[in-house]
Amino acid sequence: MLDTLIAGVLRGNVYxxxxxxxxxxxxxxxxxxxxxxxxxxxxxxxxxxxxxxxxLSFWLALPLVLVVxxxxxxxINAAVVRPLAKxxxxxxxxxxxxxxxxxxxxxxxxxxxxxRVFPQVLQTSNLHVGNMRFGTADVVxxxxxxxxxxxxxLFLKYGKVGRAIRATAQDQEAALQMGIPVALVQNLSFVxxxxxxxxxxxxxxxxxxxxxxxxxxxxxMTAFVAATLGGLGSLVGAVIGGFVxxxxxxxxxxxxxxxxxxxxxFVILIAVLIIRPGGLLGKVPLxxxxxxxxxxxxxxxxxxxxxxxxxxALAVAAVIVPLIGNDYVLSTGTQVLVYAIIASGFTxxxxxxxxxxxxxxxPIAIGAYTSALITLYLHxxxxxxxxxxxxxxxxxxxxxxxxxxxxxxxxxxxxxxGIGIVIVAVIQLIVPLGVQGIPWPKIGDTVLFTAxxxxxxxxxxxxxxxxxxxxxxxxxxxRVISSVGADEVAALASGVRVRDYKALxxxxxxxxxxxGGSLLAHQYTYIDTSIFSMLMxxxxxxxxxxxxxxxxxxxxxxxxxxxxxxxxxxxxxxLRIVVYGLVLILVVRFRPGGILVRNS
Amino acid sequence: xxxxxxxxxxxxxxxxxTEGVRRERVSTEAEELLQVVGLERHFDGLxxxxxxxxxxxxxxxxxxxxxxxxxxxxTLNLVTGxxxxxxxxxILDGRDIGHADTARIAEDGIGxxxxxxxVFATLSVAxxxxxxxxxxxxxxxxxxxxxxVFLLRWxxxxxxxxxxxxxxxxxxxxxxAIDATIDEEIQWFQxxxxxxxxxxxxxxxxANRRRTEIARALALKPKLLVLDxxxxxxxxxxxxxxxxxxxxxxxxxxxxxxVEHKLxxxxxxxxxxxxxxxxxxxxxxxxxxxxxxxxxxxxYLGRRRGLGGEVLA
Numbered sequence: 021m022l023d024t025l026i027a028g029v030l031r032g033n034v035y036x037x038x039x040x041x042x043x044x045x046x047x048x049x050x051x052x053x054x055x056x057x058x059x060x061x062x063x064x065x066x067x068x069x070x071x072x073x074x075x076l077s078f079w080l081a082l083p084l085v086l087v088v089x090x091x092x093x094x095x096i097n098a099a100v101v102r103p104l105a106k107x108x109x110x111x112x113x114x115x116x117x118x119x120x121x122x123x124x125x126x127x128x129x130x131x132x133x134x135x136r137v138f139p140q141v142l143q144t145s146n147l148h149v150g151n152m153r154f155g156t157a158d159v160v161x162x163x164x165x166x167x168x169x170x171x172x173x174l175f176l177k178y179g180k181v182g183r184a185i186r187a188t189a190q191d192q193e194a195a196l197q198m199g200i201p202v203a204l205v206q207n208l209s210f211v212x213x214x215x216x217x218x219x220x221x222x223x224x225x226x227x228x229x230x231x232x233x234x235x236x237x238x239x240x241m242t243a244f245v246a247a248t249l250g251g252l253g254s255l256v257g258a259v260i261g262g263f264v265x266x267x268x269x270x271x272x273x274x275x276x277x278x279x280x281x282x283x284x285x286f287v288i289l290i291a292v293l294i295i296r297p298g299g300l301l302g303k304v305p306l307x308x309x310x311x312x313x314x315x316x317x318x319x320x321x322x323x324x325x326x327x328x329x330x331x332x333a334l335a336v337a338a339v340i341v342p343l344i345g346n347d348y349v350l351s352t353g354t355q356v357l358v359y360a361i362i363a364s365g366f367t368x369x370x371x372x373x374x375x376x377x378x379x380x381x382x383p384i385a386i387g388a389y390t391s392a393l394i395t396l397y398l399h400x401x402x403x404x405x406x407x408x409x410x411x412x413x414x415x416x417x418x419x420x421x422x423x424x425x426x427x428x429x430x431x432x433x434x435x436x437x438g439i440g441i442v443i444v445a446v447i448q449l450i451v452p453l454g455v456q457g458i459p460w461p462k463i464g465d466t467v468l469f470t471a472x473x474x475x476x477x478x479x480x481x482x483x484x485x486x487x488x489x490x491x492x493x494x495x496x497x498x499r500v501i502s503s504v505g506a507d508e509v510a511a512l513a514s515g516v517r518v519r520d521y522k523a524l525x526x527x528x529x530x531x532x533x534x535x536g537g538s539l540l541a542h543q544y545t546y547i548d549t550s551i552f553s554m555l556m557x558x559x560x561x562x563x564x565x566x567x568x569x570x571x572x573x574x575x576x577x578x579x580x581x582x583x584x585x586x587x588x589x590x591x592x593x594x595l596r597i598v599v600y601g602l603v604l605i606l607v608v609r610f611r612p613g614g615i616l617v618r619n620s
Numbered sequence: 621x622x623x624x625x626x627x628x629x630x631x632x633x634x635x636x637x638t639e640g641v642r643r644e645r646v647s648t649e650a651e652e653l654l655q656v657v658g659l660e661r662h663f664d665g666l667x668x669x670x671x672x673x674x675x676x677x678x679x680x681x682x683x684x685x686x687x688x689x690x691x692x693x694x695t696l697n698l699v700t701g702x703x704x705x706x707x708x709x710x711i712l713d714g715r716d717i718g719h720a721d722t723a724r725i726a727e728d729g730i731g732x733x734x735x736x737x738x739v740f741a742t743l744s745v746a747x748x749x750x751x752x753x754x755x756x757x758x759x760x761x762x763x764x765x766x767x768x769v770f771l772l773r774w775x776x777x778x779x780x781x782x783x784x785x786x787x788x789x790x791x792x793x794x795x796x797a798i799d800a801t802i803d804e805e806i807q808w809f810q811x812x813x814x815x816x817x818x819x820x821x822x823x824x825x826x827a828n829r830r831r832t833e834i835a836r837a838l839a840l841k842p843k844l845l846v847l848d849x850x851x852x853x854x855x856x857x858x859x860x861x862x863x864x865x866x867x868x869x870x871x872x873x874x875x876x877x878x879v880e881h882k883l884x885x886x887x888x889x890x891x892x893x894x895x896x897x898x899x900x901x902x903x904x905x906x907x908x909x910x911x912x913x914x915x916x917x918x919x920y921l922g923r924r925r926g927l928g929g930e931v932l933a
Contacts, residue, residue: 499750
């Protein structure tokens with residue numbers, strides 16, 4: 021038991037460091053910083069490089085890593101995040117994701133993709149108190165963290181710059197008016213956060229004994245949850261959240277086994293958010309501020325699309341592409357179409373209801389598994405399974421999401437992310453080995469299995485999806501859901517039951533996600549849970565933001581650019597995600613409202 | 621403004637019926653439209669509203685005035701359910717709404733605007749008003765009686781979705797009625813909002829956003845219209861215009877509860893004025909009574925030194 025507690029404290033230690041960085045940046049910039057995740061992996065790899073490759077001493081490598089991470093953080097913030105945060109925090113969040121992709125893949129290209137054994141620089145079990153064993157490494161890690169936290173809190177409380185950071189976190193505008201160099205404060209916060217991320221990365225390597233360039237995402241996710249748990253923007257909360265999560269996670273694994281890991285993390289998070297919607301130490305204002313001024317999500321007028329474009333686009337998609345495209349183009353086309361279906365169904369949640377749900381991979385997975393299992397074992401026809409998959413996804417996702425609709429702002433994004441991850445983790449528990457031999461669709465006795473067949477099926481479903489979304493948008497219901505996204509308090513005062521309409525929007529999006537999942541499953545004929553990753557959820561969100569968060573047809577354009585573009589870059593293979601990340605940053609930088617939306 | 625400045629009952633186009641939606645009265649003995657007794661709300665120990673009781677009669681215009689921080693807006697937020705009261709009862713038209721949620725209170729017949737204005741920024745003026753009509757609709761919202769029942773609320777939600785995608789003849793008729801009502805509400809501010817019917821609200825001027833908000837609140841055909849500083853941030857001519865419109869509304873028999881700082885407007889439009897200070901009501905009565913009440917003068921201008929026997933050293 022005590023060993024488990026120690027293991028928990030050590031895990032918590034890493035999470036706390038990461039969470040403080042995330043909370044700090046969120047506080048002063050109001051941006052969720054995914055790039056922070058990459059610093060965990062980067063910190064670990066750099067230490068490995070300095071110690072194992074260059075043969076430097078660990079105590080020399082440690083400050084070197086921190087300096088490199090800090091410098092990188094400064095560059096990232098000055099070049100990418102800060103210019104965007106001024107326009108739209110959401111765009112900035114996306115760009116940090118792009119940065120994270122670039123960092124991870126550059127690191128992979130530089131150090132190689134496989135994980136490296138980290139040399140044992142410090143003893144790991146040379147000490148004991150009673151029958152509790154631990155090592156110098158553990159003492160050093162906890163000691164450094166304690167030191168960092170004490171210095172940080174003194175700095176924030178009494179330091180001149182520390183005070184400036186706190187002032188900026190409370191009210192950026194007012195801080196600027198009082199002559200606080202907000203730009204400097206933000207840069208500094210980013211630098212501190214990056215260094216902390218690097219430090220956490222070193223600790224991961226020390227603790228696990230393995231350095232892995234992609235280890236960042238999962239640890240980063242948990243650190244992020246820790247920051248949310250404590251209350252985004254609250255540094256004490258971040259530390260508490262980190263340790264609470266680390267310890268509970270350790271005990272959870274002790275009792276339920278390692279596969280329960282993520283389920284535990286997110287169940288804790290969702291439970292806390294339901295009881296305290298602003299996290300443990302965060303405060304949610306009684307009435308959200310009146311958004312008369314300031315920036316609105318989805319502000320900006322979409323470009324007027326001439327009527328002839330629609331039949332023309334349909335003709336190109338239904339006639340010209342199948343005629344001139346080869347199998348490769350068509351199978352890329354099916355991917356584009358499926359993501360367009362999922363994303364255009366998602367616009368009602370993300371755009372109209374204003375809930376930036378981050379866990380769409382969950383309902384997609386439900387759809388895929390439902391369809392795969394009932395066609396395989398119950399011999400249901402694909403054409404029946406397809407709508408059933410959508411219904412199952414909508415039903416299960418709605419039940420799981422039902423407690424969270426009172427949660428507000430960024431927290432609801434995190435809660436939905438949690439739901440998505442929990443869904444996939446539970447599926448992994450139930451169906452551990454994946455499903456293979458998923459039958460192809462049939463019409464009569466004709467089996468549909470070519471790229472062209474799937475292309476037409478997907479196109480048909482997409483047209484139906486767009487039609488439904490168009491009908492909803494034009495209806496009274498559509499306006500009511502839009503009002504929920506625009507201003508909840510005013511919507512309530514107009515007699516609109518806000519929570520119900522959010523739930524309905526989410527159910528509609530989950531339905532189309534399930535449909536998309538079913539289509540994917542029958543094209544792949546083999547699925548396992550690794551397909552339905554967090555990356556998939558983020559891709560859906562990215563598509564929607566690229567196309568314009570409020571435009572169902574924008575999702576088609578977004579999907580073309582993102583899925584099609586990613587495919588088109590395949591010739592550079594290793595660098596394609598880097599190139600893609602750069603393109604994403606540029607697009608978001610110059611069209612923050614979406615490709616089809618005029619800048620305002 | 622519609623013919624003759626009057627807004628008689630029954631001008632509502634066919635298909636939009638309000639009566640069928642309203643639930644039965646709890647009692648019929650109450651003559652007052654709104655009856656507030658012993659209302660209390662504190663924030664972390666600060667008593668923002670401390671035992672406030674007042675009434676609003678049908679067709680009456682009541683204004684609440686008082687210095688900043690005296691609890692006026694909090695009182696409005698309590699009456700409209702935007703904030704929950706710690707104690708006290710609120711009875712609207714014979715029905716206790718003290719524990720109802722905000723949406724229910726809106727359905728029961730209170731429409732409101734907010735202190736600094738809250739429009740749906742990304743929706744057009746017409747769509748803003750359409751959302752206001754929401755609580756009066758029937759054909760677009762089948763089974764809406766179930767909409768506050770646990771789990772069964774999904775029946776009206778899915779029915780609404782069906783109406784949105786497929787539609788019924790009744791819902792198509794209601795659609796026409798909705799458009800007619802939107803036009804009717806825009807009529808109130810025809811010169812200002814007419815040309816901007818399809819503009820997104822965030823592109824409007826401040827004053828036009830306030831007008832849109834008032835039109836949206838009126839669209840739910842409220843028994844009681846609650847206005848929180850409708851002329852805040854407006855210049856003199858705009859204020860005069862709002863005064864004109866409030867008088868027209870009053871003429872048409874609309875009951876109103878108003879918080880406002882501009883005393884000229886308050887004195888002109890109100891039947892009765894309630895003066896608050898420090899979370900309590902310190903005076904109330906007809907405008908001319910309140911105007912000369914020493915407690916009111918004291919609250920607004922401060923205590924006169926050396927007068928009234930109390931010498932401050």
